[in-house]
Amino acid sequence: MIITEQKKLEQILDYLKNAKSVFIVGCGRCATSCETGGEKQVEEMAKKLSAKGKKIPGSVVVEAPCDDRLVSRELKAESGKLREADALLVMSCGAGVQTVADMIEKPVFPALESLFLGRTKRLGKFYEECIMCGDCILDETEGICPVARCSKHLLNGPCGGSHNGKCEVDQKYDCAWYLIFERLKARGKTEQLKKFRKPKDFSKVIRPRKMEYR
Amino acid sequence: MTLKQAIKSNKFIVTAEMAPPKGVDIEKLLESAEILRGCVDAINVTDNQRAVMRLSSLSFCAKLAEKGHDPILQMTCRDKNALALQSDILGAYVLGIRNILALSGDYPNRGDQRGVKPVFDLDSVQLVDLIKKMDSGTDLAGNKLAGKPNFTIGAVVNPGSDPLEPQLIKLHKKIDAGAEFIQTQVVYDVEGFKKFLKEAKVPPKIKILVGIFPLRSYKMATFVNEQIPGVSVPDKILKRIKNAKDPVEEGLNISVDIIDELKPLCAGVHLMTLNNLQEIPEIIKRSKLA
Numbered sequence: 001m002i003i004t005e006q007k008k009l010e011q012i013l014d015y016l017k018n019a020k021s022v023f024i025v026g027c028g029r030c031a032t033s034c035e036t037g038g039e040k041q042v043e044e045m046a047k048k049l050s051a052k053g054k055k056i057p058g059s060v061v062v063e064a065p066c067d068d069r070l071v072s073r074e075l076k077a078e079s080g081k082l083r084e085a086d087a088l089l090v091m092s093c094g095a096g097v098q099t100v101a102d103m104i105e106k107p108v109f110p111a112l113e114s115l116f117l118g119r120t121k122r123l124g125k126f127y128e129e130c131i132m133c134g135d136c137i138l139d140e141t142e143g144i145c146p147v148a149r150c151s152k153h154l155l156n157g158p159c160g161g162s163h164n165g166k167c168e169v170d171q172k173y174d175c176a177w178y179l180i181f182e183r184l185k186a187r188g189k190t191e192q193l194k195k196f197r198k199p200k201d202f203s204k205v206i207r208p209r210k211m212e213y214r
Numbered sequence: 215m216t217l218k219q220a221i222k223s224n225k226f227i228v229t230a231e232m233a234p235p236k237g238v239d240i241e242k243l244l245e246s247a248e249i250l251r252g253c254v255d256a257i258n259v260t261d262n263q264r265a266v267m268r269l270s271s272l273s274f275c276a277k278l279a280e281k282g283h284d285p286i287l288q289m290t291c292r293d294k295n296a297l298a299l300q301s302d303i304l305g306a307y308v309l310g311i312r313n314i315l316a317l318s319g320d321y322p323n324r325g326d327q328r329g330v331k332p333v334f335d336l337d338s339v340q341l342v343d344l345i346k347k348m349d350s351g352t353d354l355a356g357n358k359l360a361g362k363p364n365f366t367i368g369a370v371v372n373p374g375s376d377p378l379e380p381q382l383i384k385l386h387k388k389i390d391a392g393a394e395f396i397q398t399q400v401v402y403d404v405e406g407f408k409k410f411l412k413e414a415k416v417p418p419k420i421k422i423l424v425g426i427f428p429l430r431s432y433k434m435a436t437f438v439n440e441q442i443p444g445v446s447v448p449d450k451i452l453k454r455i456k457n458a459k460d461p462v463e464e465g466l467n468i469s470v471d472i473i474d475e476l477k478p479l480c481a482g483v484h485l486m487t488l489n490n491l492q493e494i495p496e497i498i499k500r501s502k503l504a
Contacts (some may be wrong), residue, residue: 152291152318152332156339157384159318160372160399163443169321181380193383196391199296199340199354 002030002093003118003126004037007111012089013052015109019087022054023078024111025100026061027092033120036112037061037091045091045111057084065096071103082106134205140192142183147200149176155197216284217256217313218366220482221394221421227482228503229286229397229423230494231258232278234269244277246491251283253495253504256313258397258484261288265325272306279310286368287311290319295335296344296354303348307363315368315397316341316388339387342369346392369393373410374403375444382414389420396420397484400427400438402447402468404475411479421481426473428465428487428497432456466497473501 016022024042031037039061046056058081062074075082082088087107090097093114101108118126131148137155138145147153151169158177161168165178184190220227230250235243250257257278261271275285287306289299306314318338322330336344344354351362369388375381385396396416401407401424416422429435429447435455439447451468458464473483483503487493498504 151321152334152337154318154334154337156337156387158375158380159338160370160375160381161320161443162380163372163375166443168443169323177380178377181377185379190379190383193380194387196339196343196387199336202335 001033001118001120001126002095003115003128004031004034004093004112005115006036006041006091007113009048012109012111013049016049016054016087016089019085019107020055021057021084021086022049023057023082023085023088024049024059025065025074025088025090025092025096026059027065027096028061028063031092031096031112032061034126035124042091045089049089055084057081062092062096065090065092066099068099068103071096071099075100075103133200134209135200137197140195140197141180142187142189142192144176144180144183146176146180149174149179153200155200157193215255217286217395220255221366226477226503227395227421227423228254228498229256229258229482229484230254230491231260231484231486232274232491233260233263233489234271234274236266236268238269240269240274240277243489244281246489247278247281247283249491250494253498254485255482256284256286258286258288258315261290261317261319262293262325263288263320265292265320265322265327267325267327272302272309272311275306275311276309279312284313285311286313286315288315288317289341290317291334291336291338291341292319292322292332293330295333299336299341300344300348300353303345303365304359304363307365312364313366313368314345315370316345316393317370338369339384339391342367342388342393343391349392366394367392368395368397370397370399371414372399372444373401373407373414374399374446378410378413385414385416389416394420395423395481397423398425400425400442400445400486401472401476402429402438402445402451404472406446407476408479423482423484424473424476424480425484425486426469426497428469428493429455429461430465430488431461466493466500469497470500473497473503477501477503 026042027037042059060074060078062070064070089109089111090100091111097110116128119129129148133147162175167173167175259271259274271288275287278285316338322332345365345367351359371385432455435447435452455461455464485494
């Protein structure tokens, strides 16, 4: 899931300073799960903007605002209310904001910061464990990714700042290589750490990436 | 004697550390390095140490080499991708630099340019491997070089890191990749270091230089003890520095005591004195290293 957080209201109001009337678009998937852009947050945002004098002609929570087909359908259905809007505020990740912006000739603004691809441990606890490098080595590291979970993306073991299982960058992080080591040790496979891993091949991830298999 | 010769000759090796200035006034610092002439085998020059921006290690090393010193270019993976690292490796060689110390590098969040992009295209093992590869005449992609460099390659280890085993596995990867000398993180815990040496099982041809950093105050001692991962200052030393009338002097005495005890066990020392270079010949004299 894409983890997002809401921008500060002052920032959003600054984006909207020239708009008297704002249509809000929410996200039925990731931003709903993150509690940043679901039904409830869209409703709260409408209230906050109203309190600041904005007219809210309407809002919609698109099941997946990153999907052209769904956005196109919902915007068509809301065309009457959209006509009254000076601007749109999209409460989704950047993919959703861009999808909406491509489909309407009105200013479209982001309400959220897109943070990372996250694993959910429980509601409100999200962790970055994959950075989608396009070159997975989880087979070698016993299911713990050093590319995502080591701050320095080291491939050949911990740096000298790893101590008592913690990362030198910030004690709130576990050292990924410590976790890998402990798991390998428990399974009698620390030999695996001795393998020299070559530098990552960044030619595999020339950005922007796309997938067109049909 | 150069570092390369010192390694070959099996003498006790002494290296010292310098940090380039934050700015372009290098003359005074360069002049202060004269005190090291003849008493150390080589001089490390730090590479934006602790992610604090300074004059490049490469430039300062070149200036030292010009004056006939034998510099060790500290090269981190933090600031440059493999393209830039490779051209710097070649550039260092033509500027007379013959030694490189490969490091991962401190993360920028602790430095004075916190918003910069951390690169880490390579890690330290890969950097050692890359320098070795260039020494053998090819670049990272396997293209042939027009004239090849010939470096003495070093790497680092933190002997106080817990657990030690993953650090030792990585140390051996660095040695297998081509590191000939190892400079350690600073050591105060002599017993811990002895345990490290015993467990590390490093072949004698690989030179372990123990990191020595004279404490200058009780405040510094507690900072080192609490803030530097894997460095512990034993209570005995904390007490010595706390009760000392002249903590700087006591810091030197402590360093000398550590060297005395570890001298028979390792191949050399690496002295880090925060550019208080006059302390280096003093430590060498008191430890009878010369």
